[in-house]
Amino acid sequence: MRIISVVITCLVLISCSKKEDKILPKETHLVESVYSSVTIQPDSLYQVYAIVSGILDQNLVTEGDIIKKDTPILKIINNTPILNTQNAKLALDLALENYSGSTTVLNGLKDDIETATLRYKNDSINFYRQKNLWNQKIGSKVEYDTKKLNFEISANNLKTLKNNYSRTKNELITAFKQAQNNYQTSLINTKDFTIKSKINGKIYALYKEPGEIVTTMEPLASIGSANNFIIELLVDEVDIVRISENQEVIITLDAYNDDVFKGRVSKIYPKKDNRNQTFKIEAIFNKAPKILYPGLSGEANIIIAKKDNVLAIPKTYLIDNNKVKTDEGVITIETGLQNLELIEVRSGITKNTYIYKPEND
Incomplete structure (x- = not known):
């Protein structure tokens, strides 16, 4: 009798587990986005070069200095x-x-x-x-x-x-x-023995010390905006055609833990980087964090579309990307927006249609 009882209990559990895999589609607010890695850079950032070779005589500024346009920053000796x-x-x-x-x-x-x-x-x-x-x-x-x-x-x-x-x-x-x-x-x-800044900005890096040899091929300093920063994003070539200027961007930075910032796409570079098969995108903050440094990293989602009252199901219930299992068998559906978890159902089933999770999942 004990063995029969155990078997009956197992059958009940199996039956219950199968019932838990049956759900109804639900209406929800759905947001579709494109993921991207993020790097923060100062606006108008540029590398300083000399057009004559020689020896660095003096750094006239230090890293972190706020400077005006035409401020002397480096002096080179070359007879x-x-x-x-x-x-x-x-x-x-x-x-x-x-x-x-x-x-x-x-x-x-x-x-x-x-x-x-x-x-x-x-x-x-x-x-x-x-x-x-x-x-x-x-x-x-x-x-x-x-x-x-x-x-x-x-x-x-x-x-x-x-x-x-x-x-x-x-x-x-x-x-x-x-x-x-x-x-x-x-x-x-x-x-050109004395090199001057081309912009109002900040000295972010000095690459040479006095006495070192200077060539026209090596950068001597890095200068950029002191207060304005841009968000550099790398987007996969599969997603680039879905990106356009002024789209909303949701940003998280490693330096700011769980804080979420918003911005918008400001520029799309048309040339693909063949090394990593990505396109470079620039965005700007709606309201930037109080403190930012060049090179801060994080993640972002570029909002492609939003819909309210969307009939959606979990992606895990899909079969072959466009089918679901119902009480009437496997039915083909028309899909729409999607995010990492949910996908929109445009036609094929209603909010009253039970669907089942595929057995191989």
Whole structure:
């Protein structure tokens, strides 16, 4: 009798457990969202670089300083641009002297042109005089040919000198302008020995100590907004098409335990990061925490849609993503919004239809 009693008890328990797996769909408020990891960064954050190589002479600020735009932050020692500037000034002075000085090449060419012009006029007079005599049958053919040849040589020589003058003048002007540009460029380089901030903000990092070598390829400092922070989110490529600007974002930060903050999507970067197959999204706080630091991490849910009075069932009761087991057998349903636990039922069953949890669950 004891064995029969135990068996009966087990059957009752099994029967009860199966009854517990039967539920009715319920109407509820349903929110669908996209999950993302979160990193906090200052707004307008940028890396500071030098455009000249050298040695860091002095950090003019310290990490954590609040600075204004154009505040000097770093001083670099580099003698090369100074020497280049001096050489560029010498080249500019020489180019200017060659172009407009009292002993320029152009003045010499002018003198040659004046001499050639006088010779051309003289040879022209002699030629036409001899030509008139030759037309009157006076003089010899040799004298006529000689005067004609001298005239033609003088004309060609004058033309060549004038062309040389124009070409030389253009070359000297070009050389002067190039020397002028090189000098201006070298002056710009000398001004970059002291690096200034491009924004009003805060010094978040200094990467070099005085005496260390500075190159144009390595960042020297990190500067960003002191008070305004942005929320960087990484969204999977499967979900990116569902994201749009101004969508609501629910944020939790590890540094603030269970506090929940709200924000909105402010920017969507169109390029995918092929390393992790994600897209970068930026959001801003509706009301930011009182204290924030770069690099704070957390989690976020980007709200895709909200609905009230939605007929929903637990996802665990689904079969093949769009079917449920009922008293009438397995029925196909039309689904809609969903979150981690619930999914909307648009058609196929009603709030009075009992559904059963699949046996393999």
